Amino acid sequence: MLYKINTYGCQMNVHESERIAKSLENLGYSLATEDNYDIIVFNTCCIRDTAEQKILGHIGKLKKIKRANPRLIIAIVGCMTAQNGKAQELLKKYPFIDIVLGANNLEELENAIINLQNKHKKTISVPMDEKPQIPEDIEYTRTSMPNAWVNIMYGCNNFCTYCIVPYVRGRERSRKPEAIIKECEQLVKDGYKEITLLGQNVNSYGNDFAEKSIDFAGLLEKLAQIPGDHRIRFMTSHPKDLNEKVIDIIAKYDTLCKNIHLPIQSGSNSILKAMNRHYTRENYLEIVKKIREKMPLCGITTDIMVGFPGETEGDFEDTIDIVKQAKFSGAFTYIYSPRKGTPACEMEQIPYDIKSARIQKLIKVQNQITKELSKNYEGNIYRVLVEDVKEDGNLCGRTDCGRLVTFAGDKAFVGSFKNIFITKSQSASLFGRITEE
Ligand code: 5AD
Ligand code: SF4
Numbered sequence: 001m002l003y004k005i006n007t008y009g010c011q012m013n014v015h016e017s018e019r020i021a022k023s024l025e026n027l028g029y030s031l032a033t034e035d036n037y038d039i040i041v042f043n044t045c046c047i048r049d050t051a052e053q054k055i056l057g058h059i060g061k062l063k064k065i066k067r068a069n070p071r072l073i074i075a076i077v078g079c080m081t082a083q084n085g086k087a088q089e090l091l092k093k094y095p096f097i098d099i100v101l102g103a104n105n106l107e108e109l110e111n112a113i114i115n116l117q118n119k120h121k122k123t124i125s126v127p128m129d130e131k132p133q134i135p136e137d138i139e140y141t142r143t144s145m146p147n148a149w150v151n152i153m154y155g156c157n158n159f160c161t162y163c164i165v166p167y168v169r170g171r172e173r174s175r176k177p178e179a180i181i182k183e184c185e186q187l188v189k190d191g192y193k194e195i196t197l198l199g200q201n202v203n204s205y206g207n208d209f210a211e212k213s214i215d216f217a218g219l220l221e222k223l224a225q226i227p228g229d230h231r232i233r234f235m236t237s238h239p240k241d242l243n244e245k246v247i248d249i250i251a252k253y254d255t256l257c258k259n260i261h262l263p264i265q266s267g268s269n270s271i272l273k274a275m276n277r278h279y280t281r282e283n284y285l286e287i288v289k290k291i292r293e294k295m296p297l298c299g300i301t302t303d304i305m306v307g308f309p310g311e312t313e314g315d316f317e318d319t320i321d322i323v324k325q326a327k328f329s330g331a332f333t334y335i336y337s338p339r340k341g342t343p344a345c346e347m348e349q350i351p352y353d354i355k356s357a358r359i360q361k362l363i364k365v366q367n368q369i370t371k372e373l374s375k376n377y378e379g380n381i382y383r384v385l386v387e388d389v390k391e392d393g394n395l396c397g398r399t400d401c402g403r404l405v406t407f408a409g410d411k412a413f414v415g416s417f418k419n420i421f422i423t424k425s426q427s428a429s430l431f432g433r434i435t436e437e
């Protein structure tokens with residue numbers, strides 16, 4: 001019996017697909033290498049309409065495949081399904097779907113498959129329990145050695161007015177520190193070299209503990225002290241919650257990567273207010289200044305959105321201005337996409353051609369900055385974790401500050417740290433050679 005998982009969306013989803021893989025393997029399935037699978041799971045995303053339309057297109061194509069093979073099991077899980085009324089809508093449009101589970105209901109997958117096989121019973125389970133219990137005994141089939149993801153919290157309390165996440169993933173729940181530390185210690189023992197801590201807003205880790213016994217800085221400090229030759233990253237940080245204590249801890253420990261993903265979303269104070277972000281452009285620039293004072297080489301990346309309802313040309317120019325000032329080492333740029341059920345969806349929308357022109361301008365400005373910053377790497381040596389072999393046979397990996405580097409070397413080096421002398425840069429990419437220095 002063979003399985004296939006189609007994963008859409010963020011790192012959280014990529015990691016949750018490792019959990020889904022384990023559930024399927026528990027039932028005796030193994031990974032399909034061709035299109036001869038007996039079960040296909042779509043782990044979905046709904047952050048933007050483009051993501052949803054792409055997934056719906058892929059599901060639609062299964063109609064023919066299911067007709068040719070009625071025994072094929074089709075499961076749709078994750079963020080998209082938990083939107084209000086979506087599960088019913090999916091079943092109506094695609095009656096050949098067998099299982100629908102929300103992002104908070106993944107533990108039901110094994111039983112859902114057993115019920116389908118034994119009793120021909122479909123399972124549709126997308127309850128939005130506000131604070132579902134955090135499972136601590138989750139097992140994963142990890143597929144990204146030498147990198148591993150570790151969830152430190154689930155859900156989000158922020159309700160940014162454009163964002164669907166709090167509606168489909170529920171309120172913030174932090175995992176117990178002991179469980180996180182144990183998991184990370186085991187990963188290091190198992191040979192993983194880079195651990196990425198995951199949470200929608202990692203800086204509010206521990207806020208939901210009644211005794212307020214630990215915060216994100218405290219957790220980071222404990223994890224930084226796990227012995228071994230490895231390093232730790234984390235995402236995502238919220239500018240309203242990233243405090244000096246966290247910056248000091250990152251600066252203090254070599255095991256903590258000098259790399260912070262700090263979504264700004266907009267450079268306009270009135271838009272930030274309308275987004276419910278709880279910081280101003282001045283606050284944001286102040287944090288960037290503090291990070292750079294303590295860690296001059298820290299890579300700061302961001303998410304930026306254009307075309308939020310009410311965004312004027314002046315607001316957009318404020319975004320361009322802050323991008324020029326902050327000098328991000330990389331930025332994910334998005335066109336605002338109205339999400340049903342969120343406050344911004346009810347506001348007056350901006351025409352698509354304006355949004356489109358703005359994002360093109362933004363990308364151009366950021367690309368120029370990335371290119372200029374890349375030049376600074378040339379002629380210097382960086383410690384890189386060798387992560388993979390590229391199609392052309394070269395190796396690739398990332399610096400501590402998150403930059404991707406390509407270089408020649410033995411594929412046996414994957415999973416080890418190497419010093420790389422940077423010889424050339426090309427937009428965001430760096431090229432170099434291994435050096436013994
Ligand atoms: N439209 C466009 N981009 C969005 N994001 C979140 N919601 C939306 C939306 N409705 C972006 C934000 C966030 C990133 C993960 O996705 O920039 O930081
Ligand atoms: Fe969405 Fe805002 Fe929560 Fe991020 S912090 S998941 S953008 S609501």
